[in-house]
Structure formats: structure tokens, C-alpha cells
Ligand code: NAD
């Protein structure tokens with residue numbers, strides 16, 4: 030089956046970059062990305078490529094090349110579904126905030142809405158592709174809705190989870206470790222649908238990196254790949270605390286562990302805690318699924334990854350408070366970074382939000398400098414926790430456009446995101462303008478500790494005894 034028109038529902042961090050790369054690599058396929066959020070669509074269509082709603086290195090050039098040629102962003106969802114041979118569902122699947130499974134299960138209301146809309150807008154047979162990360166066996170529900178609420182057309186459901194990481198989305202999409210396609214391997218139509226999607230990726234991905242499986246393995250592999258990655262970060266972070274008590278150095282330990290070819294060096298970078306829209310949500314979802322199958326020990330095992338992460342964020346905040354003589358009330362504390370990692374404007378579940386919340390509870394005045402995150406976004410993030418009033422949040426937390434202004438007069442600086450530019454700051458100038466003793470809490474172990482200590486700073490780095 031030859032695919033000539035693709036529709037993607039959801040123009041977010043996954044839908045936007047993924048479809049931009051498909052469009053760039055497959056100029057003969059028309060790709061329409063649709064969203065109910067008109068402001069987001071307008072931003073994707075913005076003439077100024079620096080105003081795209083998702084910041085990713087290299088994305089502006091790809092959108093610039095394909096947009097208007099075979100890549101389109103629109104809010105006309107029904108029309109795009111009707112025209113397409115293949116419809117990707119790439120909507121958000123956050124943790125439920127209400128009802129059964131609150132705080133753990135994935136909220137699938139947007140997925141169900143998409144399935145119903147695809148069924149009602151379709152005027153021909155279609156392949157429906159789950160791109161969102163979903164609990165294992167969601168395809169069963171999607172198929173049930175499509176088969177029972179549609180206009181008699183046939184649907185094949187594929188699972189094609191996305192493995193890109195933010196900040197490196199474009200390179201991950203252009204050169205993926207693997208592309209995973211789950212489908213109905215027991216029928217001719219299922220195999221044809223799988224092949225149709227394999228053919229799309231085969232335009233640029235070598236065939237040995239395109240894996241096909243049954244739908245359930247594909248759905249489950251995505252959740253568990255994220256759980257494995259997060260587990261590595263929690264493992265190294267748990268050891269960082271032990272290093273601080275024993276004079277072992279977390280970098281020396283991490284290097285020694287990672288040199289074992291069976292373990293490997295990646296994802297052993299100690300930090301203030303992992304953030305992002307995926308790790309916590311997907312592990313919580315995995316925990317919920319395990320409990321719902323009565324697998325309580327398995328659920329407890331994975332839940333511990335989250336507990337260590339919460340502990341890591343909490344102990345970082347406590348370290349700041351303790352080092353500032355157990356009181357931060359009325360003191361200026363500067364945050365360098367608010368995004369959950371460098372090279373993205375995404376702040377979902379960023380450790381910075383939780384560390385800020387704990388310090389604000391103690392009455393600290395926080396000034397934040399982040400090169401890509403707006404003040405509005407910071408307020409949305411902190412208000413969302415509902416810990417104090419919006420007025421109080423605006424009184425205690427502000428953003429600054431200039432890192433030197435953010436640091437001027439501060440009692441302490443905390444590095445929350447590993448933006449490269451923080452290394453290049455004039456640290457002598459910052460020292461001269463700060464309250465003494467000057468303290469830096471490096472939640473990313475980004476800065477040159479020795480150099481800073483030579484200037485006169487007291488430096489706390491994760492996993493290093495000072
Ligand atoms: P996002 O919130 O950035 O984007 C989702 C978009 O879907 C939003 O713009 C929203 O308006 C739109 N939407 C919701 N319901 C809709 C509907 N009925 N019709 C049209 N548009 C609708 O989310 P994201 O980060 O792109 O994540 C999407 C999915 O991909 C999630 O399941 C996530 O777990 C998964 N995922 C995310 C990443 C990542 O790094 N962000 C990586 C891999 C997988």
C-alpha cells in the first residue's frame with residue numbers, strides 16, 4: 030500500500046518535529062499536522078522560524094525547508110483526517126489528576142476523543158498509528174471505538190512509539206537507534222499496514238533498525254524503555270548521596286561503572302533529579318498497570334525509581350537551606366535554568382519547579398534566568414502546584430533576562446539546567462556582585478568547581494564531598 034497523505038493529530042513536542050522530519054525525508058508524501066490549539070498552530074505557521082512553539086536545535090531549518098511544500102500545520106482536524114491514508118495520534122497522555130487511578134494512570138481522554146473523531150470524519154479505510162505513549166492494550170480500546178462508531182470503513186491499528194529525547198529531537202529522528210512498529214501480525218491486512226509504515230521510514234532509516242512486533246509488545250516496550258532509562262538516573266543519583274558521605278567521587282564511580290561494556294557510559298550523569306514529561310508519567314503508569322494486574326512487588330520495584338527522584342530534588346533544596354544557616358527567608362537565591370534539560374524550552378516536571386517550591390515555602394526570593402523559558406511559563410509551573418496563592422508566587426519569584434542581573438546581590442546561586450552558556454559566564458564579575466560568602470549549588474555538576482573555588486566561591490556539587 031502506498032501512502033500519499035499523512036495526518037498527525039497533535040502538534041506538540043513529538044507531533045511537530047516527527048512530522049517535520051517525515052515531510053523532509055519523503056517529499057512525495059503530503060503531511061498535515063493538526064491541533065485544536067489554534068495558538069500553537071499559528072506559532073508553527075509563523076514566518077519567523079525562531080518563534081516556533083517547540084525549541085529544538087536544527088528544527089527551524091527542517092520546518093523552513095518542508096513547510097508549504099509538503100508539510101502543513103492546520104486546525105481543520107476533520108478535513109485532514111478525511112484526506113489521509115494514515116493518521117498518527119500524537120496527543121498528550123498525562124497522568125490522571127482525578128478519579129480512579131488519580132496520580133498514576135495515564136489520562137486517555139484525548140486518545141479516545143481522537144479515535145471517535147477519526148471514526149466520524151473518515152470516508153475511506155485508514156491506518157491509524159499510535160504515536161503517543163500508551164498503556165499496554167490501549168490499541169484494543171482504540172479499535173473498539175473505531176469499529177463501532179465509524180461509517181463502516183476498515184481500520185488497521187499500529188503502535189509506533191516515539192523514542193526521541195527533547196533537546197536532541199532532530200538528530201534522534203534523523204538517526205534513530207531503532208524505529209518500532211507494532212501491528213496485527215496475524216492477518217494479511219495487518220502485515221500490509223505494518224509494511225506501509227516501514228516503507229515511510231525506509232526513506233531514511235536502515236532496514237535493520239526498523240523492528241516490527243505485535244501491538245502489545247510495542248506499546249509495552251515504550252513504557253519500559255523509559256522506566257529503564259529513568260532507573261539508571263535514579264541509581265546514579267542514589268549513589269551520589271552515598272558518595273557525599275564517604276568521600277568517594279560520583280564521577281569516578283560513574284566512570285568506573287560505565288566502562289563496563291555490559292553497563293555502558295550513557296545515562297549515568299548525576300543530577301538534581303530527572304524531569305521531563307515522560308519519565309515520571311510513564312513509570313507511574315507502569316506501576317498502575319502492574320498493580321491492576323495484581324503484581325504488587327513489580328509495582329513497588331518501579332515505584333522506588335520515582336521515590337529516589339523525589340528524594341534527590343528534596344535533598345538538594347535542603348542542602349541549600351542548611352548551607353545558608355538554616356534560613357533562606359527574605360534571601361535572594363538565583364536559579365540558573367528552569368527547563369528540565371538543556372536545549373529545550375520544555376519545563377514539564379522540571380526539577381527546578383520542585384526545588385523552587387520547597388525554597389518558596391521557606392520564604393526565599395527566587396530570581397530565575399533561563400535562555401528559553403518565559404516568565405509566564407515559570408508562573409504557570411509554580412501556580413500549578415497550588416502550594417500558595419498566585420499573588421504570593423509573583424511576590425517571591427521573578428525571572429530575569431540577564432544572568433548577571435539575576436545573580437547580582439544573591440546569597441546563593443543554584444544551577445538547575447545544564448545550559449552550555451552558564452559555563453562561559455564571567456564568574457569573577459558574578460562573585461564581585463554577590464553577598465558573601467558566595468555559595469553555588471551545582472545541581473548539574475556543570476561548572477568548574479576548582480576554578481570557582483579559586484575565585485572564592487563555596488561550591489556544592491552533586492556526589493562530591495566538599
Ligand atoms: P504535547 O502536549 O506537547 O502535544 C500534544 C498536542 O496534542 C497538544 O498541542 C494538544 O493541543 C493536542 N491535542 C490534544 N487533544 C487533541 C485533539 N483531540 N485533537 C487535536 N489535537 C489535540 O505532548 P508531547 O510532548 O508531544 O507528547 C505527545 C505524546 O508523545 C505523549 O503520549 C508522550 O508521552 C509521547 N512522547 C513524548 C516525548 C517527549 O519527549 N515529549 C517523547 C516520546 C513520546
Ligand code: UDX
Nearest residue numbers: 191192193194195296297298300303304305307369370
Ligand atoms: C526521554 C527518553 O530519553 C526518550 O527516549 C523518550 O522518548 C522520552 O523521554 P526526555 O525526557 O526528552 O527523553 O529527555 P532525557 O534525555 O531522557 O532526560 C530526562 C531527564 O533525565 C532530564 O531531566 C535529564 O536532565 C535527566 N538525566 C538524563 C539525568 O539527570 N542524568 C542522565 O544521565 C540522563
